[in-house]
Amino acid sequence: MTMTTMTVRPTITRPSAPPGAARASFEVARRALRKYIRTPGLWAMGIVQSTLFLFSFRYVFGGAIHAGASGYVNYLVPAYVATIVLFTGGGIAVAVAEDRAGGFTDRLLSLPLPRYSIAVGRTLADSTTNAWSIMSTAAFGFLFGFRLGGTVLDGLAALGLCLVYGVALTTAFIVMGLFAPSGQAAQGMSMIAFVFAFISSAYVPASTMPGWLQPFAKYQPITPMVNAVRSLILGSSSDVALALAWSALFFVVFTPIAAVRYRRA
């Protein structure tokens, strides 16, 4: 190299230590949230989807479904809010798969951050976008005619439980994205969630399904999760413990899988 062409430049000093887990998780989460907020297609689609879904079930199918004494809208909305993540979660899986396929995860793994903070940051970000989906869908629910059967406090408790589901289910979609070879594959894999969303007591009472289907509908996790939200709204708490147990199980099973899987991108 010729020394004559060199100019004195300010130089970067090496950081004295690698970043801590909290800081690293925050950075990973912030980037994912920025991407979400700055891609109108991502959050706008959620709103369009929620509206169409509620509209169809409330006004198209609703008349033919007999569920509960207080009208189908009061049966439908709590269930949809509780399971909204099953419909938006595909986006999480796609984002995770694309980060892996596109080299972003590799970049993170080549940096000196604690590696589990990649999974933690991702969970933080996606739980936040899920909270947005849950709350905006709940607001739409009121627009479509949903009314609380109990006190506002009961309603808030139900909403809180939905937020817990949001975190728990996020981890499952992250893992799905980590095992998908591409964004498109992740999209396909996330369709499995529809099975759980529809073969449950969320949209029609499980008791109206054929006998051979009922065991699955009754014992899969989404049914108690939906039932718990409905019951909280009415001021009771049946199935809440079971729903929380399922949520905890999701979290405890999928978070370590995500953390380990992120390691070997």
Next chain:
Amino acid sequence: MSIHSREAPLLEARGVTVRFGKVTALDGLDLIAPPGEVLAILGPNGAGKTTFVRTVATLLRPTSGELRVLGSDVVRHPVSVRRDIGLAGQFAAVEPTMTGRENLEMTARLFGHPGSAARRAASIVIEQLSLEEVADRRCGTYSGGQRRRLDLGASLVGAPRLLLLDEPTTGLDPTGRREVWDAVRALVGGGTDVLLTTHYLDEADELADHVVVIDHGRTIAAGTLSDIKASVGRDVIEVEVAEPSRLGEVGQILQSVTLNPPRVDQGSRHASAPTAGGAADLATVIRYLDEAAITVDEIGVRRPTLDEVFLTLTGDHADTPVPTADVQNGSPR
């Protein structure tokens, strides 16, 4: 600027093997690279270049063998390796919805810089890579070359001692390639050691001091690029004729002048032959072609292509790998 007084080699690979199930991507790779240089890993697609870079970057663990980066073992001290390296992979791993500056600051914080130091590091890199004009635009709007430069910048904000560039210009147009080459040269001038992979011979030519040629996961040659070219073949005279029917005659002329067997390809209307005589042989060939009234679309002397280097290296020397001395003995410059 930094002075290369470090003792540990930049890279030290001994029998590094990486297997994915039944596929062996690296098959006992050996290499030693002294600090203070640009090393290019050259090889065809599937040779194991990317696997090697990913192993150096601690994204993959070697199945067996030993790999040290600036003295740190990639398996035992991965965090210390990660602090020493900056990786720019085959894809520009920048977030398109964030501005160039935001991307750099994020990466700087993930290297461990606190807020103000991260901002400062980002600004320095923006200036260093001449990205001032686009720094505050979302990088989804960047050209291919700008995006790669930003990606390069992201690997620099932690002041790494070794920059890993995996096929840094693949998929770029000539302007973009030139931009990236200039940026890499400037970095090297500033004292950053670079390991890059490429399947372009000219890229290695432009940037590297030393070259390691790998194929099927093994080192098959190492040294300076001219050493390697000299060891595998001479310049080539190449002729493209207007009428394919006369290729046979062209082949004969090439043979008579260069005394080497010509290669003739009817499909592309090309005939070529290695030559020891360079420009003088070329002049003779042109004269003969003219006398025979053969219309030529293109003619010239060129360096052997990577294909030809590989054909020679993998064909002729397949049984006896020929690592030449320079890189292997680790002598500082």
